[in-house]
Structures are given as structure tokens and as C-alpha cells.
Amino acid sequence: MSGTHPPLPRIRMSGRSFLALTLTPEAPLEDWLVALDHQITRSVGFFAGKPVILDLSMMQADTPNLAFLLPALKERGIRVLGIENGDRSWPAVADWEWPESPVGGRSSGPITAPEEEPEGPPEPTTLLIEDPVRSGQHIVWPDGDVVILGAVASGAEVSAGGSIHVYGALRGRAIAGIGGHGNARIYTRNLAAELVAIDGFYATAEEMDPACTEKPAQVLLSGEALLFRPLP
Structure with a gap:
């Protein structure tokens, strides 16, 4: 007696680009x-x-x-x-853990790191970005929150000393709480990020809570782990 087997599930794959x-x-x-x-x-x-x-x-x-x-x-x-x-x-x-370098990457030219004045810490301020953040753009704002009214494209990166608010889709990289601000958060109307990080603790797309991806969500740090919570 022969049985009918259900069709095998489709293996879904897609490419991702990262800034390194x-x-x-x-x-x-x-x-x-x-x-x-x-x-x-x-x-x-x-x-x-x-x-x-x-x-x-x-x-x-x-x-x-x-x-x-x-x-x-x-x-x-x-x-x-x-x-x-x-x-x-x-x-x-001989004793190094030698990770293989990703293939296919191309040099984007020299990068100059932003320098901070050694004087007292500046007053927290908010950077408002009204346009979408395009692929290849790299925004660093160590003095406070970053508010983006549009989307953050794949291949783009936004770093902030405070929280990051994305009113559109977050498809690139969002790095909040740089400089030791573990109470920072990441908010977005569509969590589809390549990587999110708060105070040096990060999660890649594969490590994010699937219940919150492709939906309005917030990311916060609890101890040494990132938590993902839905937004209403």
C-alpha cells in the first residue's frame, strides 16, 4: 500500500549586505x-x-x-x-581563532571616525532626519536620540548615543546607546533590520524574535540580552 506524502516545504533564501x-x-x-x-x-x-x-x-x-x-x-x-x-x-x-573573511566585499574607501571634543559632555540633543536613509549612508550621532521620519534602507547604518526612532521600515543597521547608555531603545514601525545593537550588545536578523519582525516593534536591553516587544 503506497501513501501520499505531503510536499516538502520551500527553502526560502535571500541575500543580505553588511557594512564592515x-x-x-x-x-x-x-x-x-x-x-x-x-x-x-x-x-x-x-x-x-x-x-x-x-x-x-x-x-x-x-x-x-x-x-x-x-x-x-x-x-x-x-x-x-x-x-x-x-x-x-x-x-x-597559531593560537588564533581565524574567522574566514566574507567573500564578495568591495572596499568603499577610507572612513574618518567622528571626533568628540575632550571638554565636558554636551547637552543631550536630538537629530531629526526627514529624508529616508539610503543604502551606504552611515549616520553617527553620539549626543542623543536620532529620529528618522522615513525608512532606513538595507546597507545603511544609524548609530546614536541615545535611542533610535524610525517611523518607516528599519531594514539596515541600528546601533543605539553608544558610549555606555544601556537604557537606550530602538523603535520602528517595521522591524526588518540586518542588525540591532544597544550599548555593544547586538542581534542579527536571524537572532531577532520572529513574533516582532516585519511589524511595529521596540528593542531594549535587559542585562546582557536584547528584548523585542511589539508596539501598538
Whole structure:
């Protein structure tokens, strides 16, 4: 007796693009790390939640202190997504967890991190953006909330010291609470983001609560986990 089997479910797939930074360290590494620390101090939260490609093109097998480079970046909260132009056979990197660099990426040119004045903290202010944020745009506002009346396209990124409010669809990356503001939130009328992050804790599209995706939702930080809640 033969039975009839129900059709197999369709496997749904789609492509996603991400903005990534490339860091190219130079010798001597001690001086380069000092310069990196100064950059982090001047641009608070710039690296928060951002994937980074580590370019070893200026390194050699015998570069002093090379073994400590990757751990030093992790200590600074820098998430290394991939490593390029190095050699896994170098003894100095034998103990590294060597992530494969994503394929197909193209350089978008040098990026200048925004610098903050070392004087007292500015009064919180809100940045209002009336136009949609297009793919490839990168908005950084460390002084307060960001309010976007339109949508945030895939491939775009918005970073804020406070909360992020998107009145349209959020399809790109939203990074709130940079600089240690864990009470910040992300609000959107349509949660379809590539990545959301608050105070350095992030979730990719695959990690978001499916009950809140493609719907009005808010994202908040509870402890070390992001919570997703529907909006009325």
C-alpha cells in the first residue's frame, strides 16, 4: 500500500549586505594600539556593534607582539569578522581563532571616525532626519536620540548615543546607546533590520524574535540580552 506524502516545504533564501570596517595595523604594534586607544577615546562608541575585517598586509611572520594583536582587539570590544592577507602558518598566530573573511566585499574607501571634543559632555540633543536613509549612508550621532521620519534602507547604518526612532521600515543597521547608555531603545514601525545593537550588545536578523519582525516593534536591553516587544 503506497501513501501520499505531503510536499516538502520551500527553502526560502535571500541575500543580505553588511557594512564592515577594515583595520590595517602597522608595526610597531605597541604604538599602533596606543593610537587605536586614542581613536576610541575621541570617537566613543564608533566600533560598537560593527563587524571588522583585520587586514594583515603590513604584518610579517616575525612582527614583534603579533601574537597579542587579536586578543588586544577583543579586549577593546572590537569584533573581528574576518582576517585577510595573513598566513595561518605564522607561529605567532597559531593560537588564533581565524574567522574566514566574507567573500564578495568591495572596499568603499577610507572612513574618518567622528571626533568628540575632550571638554565636558554636551547637552543631550536630538537629530531629526526627514529624508529616508539610503543604502551606504552611515549616520553617527553620539549626543542623543536620532529620529528618522522615513525608512532606513538595507546597507545603511544609524548609530546614536541615545535611542533610535524610525517611523518607516528599519531594514539596515541600528546601533543605539553608544558610549555606555544601556537604557537606550530602538523603535520602528517595521522591524526588518540586518542588525540591532544597544550599548555593544547586538542581534542579527536571524537572532531577532520572529513574533516582532516585519511589524511595529521596540528593542531594549535587559542585562546582557536584547528584548523585542511589539508596539501598538
